[in-house]
Amino acid sequence: MRVLGIDPGLATIGLGVVDSASPSDIRAVEWLVLRTKPGRPLADRLREIHADFSEYLAECKPDLAVIERQFFAKNETTAMDVSHARGCLLLALAQHDIPHLEPTPLQLKSAVTGDGKASKAQIQDMMALMLRLETKPTPDDAADALALAVYGALRANDPATALVLP
Amino acid sequence: MRVLGIDPGLATIGLGVVDSASPSDIRAVEWLVLRTKPGRPLADRLREIHADFSEYLAECKPDLAVIERQFFAKNETTAMDVSHARGCLLLALAQHDIPHLEPTPLQLKSAVTGDGKASKAQIQDMMALMLRLETKPTPDDAADALALAVYGALRANDPATALVLP
Numbered sequence: 472m473r474v475l476g477i478d479p480g481l482a483t484i485g486l487g488v489v490d491s492a493s494p495s496d497i498r499a500v501e502w503l504v505l506r507t508k509p510g511r512p513l514a515d516r517l518r519e520i521h522a523d524f525s526e527y528l529a530e531c532k533p534d535l536a537v538i539e540r541q542f543f544a545k546n547e548t549t550a551m552d553v554s555h556a557r558g559c560l561l562l563a564l565a566q567h568d569i570p571h572l573e574p575t576p577l578q579l580k581s582a583v584t585g586d587g588k589a590s591k592a593q594i595q596d597m598m599a600l601m602l603r604l605e606t607k608p609t610p611d612d613a614a615d616a617l618a619l620a621v622y623g624a625l626r627a628n629d630p631a632t633a634l635v636l637p
Numbered sequence: 638m639r640v641l642g643i644d645p646g647l648a649t650i651g652l653g654v655v656d657s658a659s660p661s662d663i664r665a666v667e668w669l670v671l672r673t674k675p676g677r678p679l680a681d682r683l684r685e686i687h688a689d690f691s692e693y694l695a696e697c698k699p700d701l702a703v704i705e706r707q708f709f710a711k712n713e714t715t716a717m718d719v720s721h722a723r724g725c726l727l728l729a730l731a732q733h734d735i736p737h738l739e740p741t742p743l744q745l746k747s748a749v750t751g752d753g754k755a756s757k758a759q760i761q762d763m764m765a766l767m768l769r770l771e772t773k774p775t776p777d778d779a780a781d782a783l784a785l786a787v788y789g790a791l792r793a794n795d796p797a798t799a800l801v802l803p
Binding site for chain 2: 513514515517518521541550551554555556557558559561562564565566571
């Protein structure tokens, strides 16, 4: 199965894709970021995000998506911007009938590193190790997205998980 | 010109429409609410909001939209839900190439009642008066949306306003 991890944002959206046959057989397909330009009106940036992400979904054809659950940042304006973008990403997933999981940052870090307080560097190290990559995945948003995809592959392949996919 | 006012929300979205030839000639066309069911998954509700609102835009054909700027509520979960929905509403406006204004609640209340701290009841009274309605517009979300539409008609017709419409 193919799992797409999504690290939501307004300026930068991290995307990471893995293919997985079992919890011990998870292979990285690709990782990348979508970006929008800071100077443009919010509605135009949302249109760009929705169009680019929809196009990506049509090409990538994931069986499952994993999008990080959002917590409030100290900067409320930034948090609202992310929520606006996250709404458009969830919309595109629903429009493409792609089921999704929404782990919290704690759930994600616990599942992929065993440490709920893991740093970004630890996550990158673990991704390189688990996915047998020659170099650490970068930038941070793409590495986080790859970790989200691995989280989905572990959850989907775990018989103890009551994850029902269509 | 036709102006659409939008009071954003996840469970209830207020819509109000006015036609206006000048600041002294503003007529109410209609006011209504779109609703989504609380029990359903967030992504499904966003898809429903985007589909219903896009359909409404195609029928209503507004020249200008006015969508309230959001401030953080005490309940952060509610605020995030509203931001997710508001993102999908802004997306639909951009997809239909409809220009929009985003007044703060203070700007809205000041412009339509002369009192930045006006209550919902005062706004309803003023709408009934300005638009020569026989009864006060209800529910609150629709009355707020009508006030937003009036705000847009006043702004668009004010020669002092540097409002550039396509």
